[in-house]
Amino acid sequence: MAFRIAFVLILLFGTIKCDDIFDITDEQLNELIALKNLTEQLTLLNLTYELSQGFILYDDSDISFYVYTKNSTDGTKLRYDQSNRLSYVAGFDSNLRTVFIIHGWLNYYKSEVNTIIRAALLALDKSFNIISVDWSRYSYLLYSLSRLTVPKVGKTVALFINSMMAKYTYSADDIILIGHSLGAHVAGFAGKELNGTLGTILGLDPAGPLFFEKDENTRLYINDAKYVQAIHTNSFLFGVNFPIGTIDFWPNGGCWQPGCSQLPIVVDICSHLMAYRFMAESIGNNLFYARKCSSYGEYESGNCSAGTSALMGGLNLNISLSGDFYLKTNLCSPYGLEDIGLTKQASLARNGILGTILGLDPPGPLFFERENITHMQLHLVIVLTSLFAYCRSDVYNRTDSNIDNISEIKTLIKLSDIKSNLSKISDMSRVFLDSSILFYVYTQSSIDATILTHDQSNLLASVKGFNTEIPTVFIIHGWVNNYESHVNTYIRDALLEYADVNVISVDWSCYSFLEYCIARSNVLNVGRTVGQFIKGMIDTFEYSPKDIILLGHSLGAHVSGFAGKALNGTLGTIVGMDPAGPLFFIDKPEDRLNPGDAEYVQAIHTNAGGLGAAFSLGDADFWPNGGSLQPPCSPSFKIIKDICSHDWSYVYMAESIKNNKYYGKQCSTYNDYCYGACDTNPFNLMGGLDYDKSAKGNFYLKIF
Incomplete structure (x- = not known):
């Protein structure tokens, strides 16, 4: 929970219009300077025009x-x-x-x-x-x-x-x-x-x-x-x-x-x-x-x-x-x-x-020459870019209607503010270009990818081994990933070795590597672009939408949902692998992965309440090991365990394609499952490619 709160705070500072929350009196300014000296409150320092004017005596x-x-x-x-x-x-x-x-x-x-x-x-x-x-x-x-x-x-x-x-x-x-x-x-x-x-x-x-x-x-x-x-x-x-x-x-x-x-x-x-x-x-x-x-x-x-x-x-x-x-x-x-x-x-x-x-060497990660560039300053590079890269240019305009005291900042950081500001995020987003979304096509006869853009699905027929008579599986990565990330390579390799399918990896890394809130705001656009590609494929080859499967991880799960929405829920299957939690809400099904996005929607929860959503959002929701933290992950640091658990969702998915033994029992809670209270309830297989679409609800299982 502490990590989730910290995560939301960071996101919020990246989304609220800065000039809406900072109006600081001289007395409060002194308080801010003291805070800066004590705690290096970079956000307040960075967004205060008066402080910056005092800080910069230009000559x-x-x-x-x-x-x-x-x-x-x-x-x-x-x-x-x-x-x-x-x-x-x-x-x-x-x-x-x-x-x-x-x-x-x-x-x-x-x-x-x-x-x-x-x-x-x-x-x-x-x-x-x-x-x-x-x-x-x-x-x-x-x-x-x-x-x-x-x-x-x-x-x-x-x-x-x-x-x-x-x-x-x-x-x-x-x-x-x-x-x-x-x-x-x-x-x-x-x-x-x-x-x-x-x-x-x-x-x-x-x-x-x-x-x-x-x-x-x-x-x-x-x-x-x-x-x-x-x-x-x-x-x-x-x-x-x-x-x-x-x-x-x-x-x-x-x-x-x-x-x-x-x-x-x-x-x-x-x-x-x-x-x-x-x-x-x-x-x-x-x-x-x-x-x-x-x-x-x-x-x-x-x-x-x-x-x-x-x-x-x-x-x-x-x-x-x-x-x-x-x-x-x-x-x-x-x-x-x-x-x-x-x-x-x-x-x-x-x-x-x-x-x-x-005598130049290949580029290294950093080129800071001055001796006084410390690890802390590198940290500032990352933090400042993440928090303030998209603040408005009118950040320094003050109005009397803004905050009256420092403590009121805390009251702004609440769920309703996050929800209301989601509509403003798009104003700060980079210009979205459909052509920046790339589709890497693989078949058992063509393991070297053929790269297509959103309007080139008609060229699928030219890809060696592409077969319109078999299912096509789309793999959609999440935040700070691309088509070469593990979620793609693990699942792609399993599909090409163990299944008779066409495989298409969607690369939206031009947006997935942005600050989280900006990447999140582009999920709708990316989903619509994927939907456009699929529609072209359906229209050109009279391809049955029931034979299309979308496998999305993290933000990619919600991209899959919006692709399904764009096609009016006609797709066969969507599997969301630990669908992203931050900035997605249980009472906003139209703004996230939802059961109506395909004929069958399955969700695999591996870090619920951390990086993943903590609520059900599919026809069938699987909660391995309770759905929050996964046993193989290090117990030392919470954030590392969260990231590790979040990623295990696609590891489970890849393994289930090879040999699916992930049986989940329908149950109301993980405790009930552990105490045997659900032994006589229906079971369902998590992941894989053969789905019992009639089995719905929450399913629990132990792995390891």
């Missing part, structure tokens, strides 16, 4: 400019008002193009984004002036506070550039700004200050949290320079997920990058940083060929092979091109694949110029 002099040339590689430090001293830097030439490199959050001028891009530039035969902007005085604050300073830092950069152009009669066309994460938006604000006259801005995975598509004046925008390019590498968490430039590149779909660890958060950090690694390599030897396409699914399907091509990154820019471009990359350096087709992979053994110069 242009805190921004430093480190100048490098081929003749001066150690870096000459200048202030914002010292551009007139550029002529004293050995090798500085006002007839050359000047590249500004602007780092992001928790970085400084010696961070990797600066060092590898600078090294790539200095390695070229052609010379450039290079200036690394250091705004670490503000980039090492809490994320939301750093975000607040972005316009000011951009203005300071513009002051330096403006005086530089005036002093040396320098052309704005010859100035290139390269910004990573928050630095991309700093570049945008610098461009705004200069009325869009700069030649080029390159935004490397522009930061997503607290930047919004409609607020063009508060982020990097297409008009901030004559040419704005964006490279998106982690568009579902740390980066923006919408087009932001003249031209937008989405390597590997833009969500996350191959070669990064699959651990949640780690994969996001790694993918976010891959943007500047791609950029650095493209400067030395640009083989990042991309194709203009409407979606990554269309690109992967080969439907854009004849489309317009463009090179991502680099400095030889074709400024006449615009739109969204997609490409694949290698797992490790060299990342560029050349223009070798959409499915053929270049050899990973090829040596790229940047790999030779810098």
Whole structure:
């Protein structure tokens, strides 16, 4: 219960409109400061405008400019008002193009984004002036506070550039700004200050949290320079997920990058940083060929092979091109694949110029160089992103009708508030694209997946071994999972070995890796997309909906429910494996998996009251070992035991496909079952593929 409460509290802070709950007097502000010192109450600190104003005493002099040339590689430090001293830097030439490199959050001028891009530039035969902007005085604050300073830092950069152009009669066309994460938006604000006259801005995975598509004046925008390019590498968490430039590149779909660890958060950090690694390599030897396409699914399907091509990154820019471009990359350096087709992979053994110069290793999980980046600060990265990535931009507006005292915050955290705010979650969600949901098709004759998009079910006939005369089983993963997660591989392998079925794994990882409340808000959309695919399949092949089985784990169970709703409950079977509990309610059957979603709905509860729902939501509900905690799971830590128990639902499901011996007895409680009070009651098999659809109610069993 304690974990559940903590979980809900975290979710709530991610869903309530921030400006609805914070109105703080001076006296309360002092109380908050004391709380901060005692307990590091980051949420209150982060959302209080007055506190942030006191925390940030911005001074242009805190921004430093480190100048490098081929003749001066150690870096000459200048202030914002010292551009007139550029002529004293050995090798500085006002007839050359000047590249500004602007780092992001928790970085400084010696961070990797600066060092590898600078090294790539200095390695070229052609010379450039290079200036690394250091705004670490503000980039090492809490994320939301750093975000607040972005316009000011951009203005300071513009002051330096403006005086530089005036002093040396320098052309704005010859100035290139390269910004990573928050630095991309700093570049945008610098461009705004200069009325869009700069030649080029390159935004490397522009930061997503607290930047919004409609607020063009508060982020990097297409008009901030004559040419704005964006490279998106982690568009579902740390980066923006919408087009932001003249031209937008989405390597590997833009969500996350191959070669990064699959651990949640780690994969996001790694993918976010891959943007500047791609950029650095493209400067030395640009083989990042991309194709203009409407979606990554269309690109992967080969439907854009004849489309317009463009090179991502680099400095030889074709400024006449615009739109969204997609490409694949290698797992490790060299990342560029050349223009070798959409499915053929270049050899990973090829040596790229940047790999030779810098000796780059495959991307690791973290690239924090400063010695004072501690484990606690990494924890803050995770917490702040989770809690505040989607707060409104008007978070700092105060009204007299808001909270009168600190204690009232507690009264907001209650069930009715969570329910009422569910309708608002969608307002904070990322833009949903049906084409981002992918369907991986497997048969006994085709164990290598064929990838289809939501509107390509008509292509199933081209999949080797796909048979419209046998059942088709859809596997739908849950939160922070994808098509390669264990829930898919365990069940898929069991089905292909022990059953005569078609198998389709649904991948909705572009949304499942979001903050939980945002992922939860997209469950309806994903379910409808799955329903659309199935309807196309039914219409094209006259496929019987009774022969379709949906197996969904956690949030995927509710995705299955919404797919069933979209098809008016005509599907044969849905099995929900420990259907997710947080933000799903017993009195809202229309907003979750429900018995009417298919002819037969079965639920397997393995962590009820923790990560799973604690109430019945199927025609038949199975509660192995009481349904709360599973015996194989470690007793040491509650959260670990919850996660382990939650996952055992799909382990049971996979085992039941191989040899189903999971007999459950219909009973009113687990205690009654244990004491033999239900021995004469009907039994039913949990899981498997052969269902007694007439047996309904709650069924209990012991395993182990």
